[in-house]
Amino acid sequence: MALITTGNGFIRNLEKFGALGVYAPLEGGYEGRYRRRLRAAGYHDLCITARGLGDVAAYLMDVHGVRPPHLGKKSTSNGAAVGNVYYLPPMITSHVQQLPPKSKGLVLWIIEGNILSDQEVEYLMNLPKLEPKVKVVIERGGDRVFRWTPLEKTLLAG
Template identity: 50%
Template sequence: MAAANCFKHGTNLPVSANLRHKQPPPRSSFIGNNGLKGNRSMVLMVGMCGGHGNGKASKRAGMIRCGRGIEDFIGGDLVRFDLGRWLSDVEEHKALAVYSPHEGGYEGRYLNRLTYQGYYFLDLSARGLGDPETTLTKVHPVCPPHLGKQPISRWYFPPEVDYRLAALPPKAKGLVVWIIEAKVLSKAELQFLALLPTLRPKVRVIAECGNWRKFVWKPLKEISGLTANEA
């Protein structure tokens, strides 16, 4: 009733009453005027103000385009376009030094692909491995902890690699010796691991020698410093 009386006597409405009836302009009009409607790439307009020698300020607009890839829709941890090269390098070099991200988990994609090819795995840690040549290819002694009360004893175990090679199924493609924390191994120990596939043709060696921003690998012979004649 108060609003009707104001219109009747020619009095203007208060500002708060007028604001309720205003509609914001549609966003599509801004996009259409700038010619950006329907563009798949995101465009960012950046305004910059800078002074020149004459003291006058000028405005410059820069355009940044952010392209989209298939990894933006599927996920970078699910798509591995280098799995084919990974399999070919394992068969060609037979011993690889891998570098995985610090958060871990990415190496499982490459391990599973070797599993699909018919490989079986022997997971070992370089810490406490001892002499790799003795542990992997020879009968080696192991001294259990005596805790200060039991007598010191020594047990003998069969070669880790030869024992598992003998237990492989007939249709198995081979055995992959996957060694974690291989960065603590010496140069001579890495050289033996690089030569192990030569001594045991059905063995492949994967050594985790460090970390990197993404999962990468190199031939273990290059990392250990073996020359072509020695290999």
């Protein structure tokens, strides 16, 4: 691996395929460098974890309800005993609407993506086709060097 990496190949492949699966060294640091290069190329990025996502399609593209952790306390009203449902706006749609006019788009960077099911990965692979201004990068595992491949190839390998 080169001492100074420009990230141009990574950005070209992301624009070509729309969704990439990355394998990063477990000590970390590499994903931050590539995210910084994406921002320098005109993209905005949003980093989330795959843990606790629930229904990925609803979380990213629809208004969805969430319940805060109840911490052992129960409400005394006639509703559910675990607390009220709070409705949140769709994450991707609200971020895309607020992008500056000269932005190339939004890169959704998902860490701990190895816990996602094949169906969830397939949805994320097709997300750039549904929303053209969105690109997806999922960390699929660890490796000795930072490498990437189209997300559909990581789905076939798993």
